[in-house]
Amino acid sequence: MARIYLDHAATTPLDNGILEKMLPYFTMEFGNADSPHATGRKAMNAVDFARDNVAELINAKPNEVFFTSGGTEADNWALQGGAYAAKEKGKTHIILSAIEHHAVLGAAEKLQREGFDVTYLPVNEGGRVELNSLKAALTEQTGLVAVMAANNETGVLQPIQELAEIAHSVGAVFFTDGVQAAPYMPIDVKAWGVDMLSMSSHKFYGPKGCGVLYIKNGVKVKGLIVGGEQERGLRGGTTNVPAVVGFSAAYRKATAEMAENNEKICAVRKAFLEGISALNGVQINGEGLPAVLNLRIKGVNNVDLVYKMDLEGVSIAAGSACASASIKPSHVLLAMGMSEEQAKECVRISFGKNNTEEEAYEAAKIFVSVVEKLRKN
Ligand SMILES: Cc1ncc(COP(=O)(O)O)c(C=O)c1O
Incomplete structure (x- = not known):
């Protein structure tokens, strides 16, 4: 066997039909999506189409969808960008669950070394965060709360909507890592009430090296990668057009199926x-x-x-x-x-x-x- x-x-693995959608953007339509000429505009059209598609699928607006190099970058960005923006309002306390992915944990450890206060929420025997533990951990200083939607080791789901509501009661920004949930649960950022959400294409039969960070309009988040005006000035770097096209097509397929x-x-x-x-x-x-x-x-x-x-x-x-x-x-x-x-x-x-x-x-x-x-x- x-x-x-x-x-x-x-x-x-990459799903049937996804590679075929990506291939033209490696070859014929190879343009830099930020170039103003026709070759660049063709690439940008493909990125715009992908952004609109992803936005529709997660019930967001296109300008709330930011493409990244994967889930790890999206998680790092949410934690650091969220924490640095909160600090400007004098809030230097962040809260995350003890069972987050290492991309989130590593970013929190970095923030802690930089002087942020970090609280880790415990989980019960079943792997769930108790609402009361978030209530007890919140202070007026809390600027950011991060709890993942589905755990990558156990698959355990968290009560995201309720947790987001509690975080908002002190004006904290709520981020959820949606990387493992995305292939299996419809994501509705408005119904979930989240301010930020990360996704990664290779978990739903799309290409590796492509992710999304959803950032709700009006939520202040600092950029992480400087050196370019891409992604509305928040994420520098030439857009990986084939990967973005693959992300969008794979996520559309995964949602439909x-x-x-x-x-x-x-x-x-x-x-x-x-x-x-x-x-x-x-x-x-x-x-x-x-x-x-x-x-x-x-x-x-x-x-x-x-x-x-x-x-x-x-x-x-x-x-x-x-x-x-x-x-x-x-x-x-x-x-x-x-x-x-x-x-x-x-x-x-x-x-x-x-x-x-x-x-x-x-x-x-x-x-x-x-x-x-x-x-x-
Ligand atoms: C929950 C979770 N978050 C983030 C990541 C990182 O995503 P990527 O592999 O796209 O960097 C993973 C990957 O395993 C994951 O399972």
């Missing part, structure tokens, strides 16, 4: 869980997005399990892709109350729209046999 890929939270894809993924997840049901000592860590399954396999080291599964032709992860090169236990699972030893027994299996139930049963069979062998050693 061909390799079975169960690591869609790390990245997804969302219900159908979610249904497929639920069936695949069910098949995998059925296939491993004979194993004892298995615990599911937090539940939310059906695509993400975080399992603790008692008595088995996650790095060994991922390695052996790989040798057997199945790609899974021991946490997030960014952390998988390190052997540190997951900060997300620790925040959910696990010990370091328990967290090192956890793996992330993430399903995609192209997985079949047959593959899920096959992967589960391999998983059971690998776990049994590892437990005997």
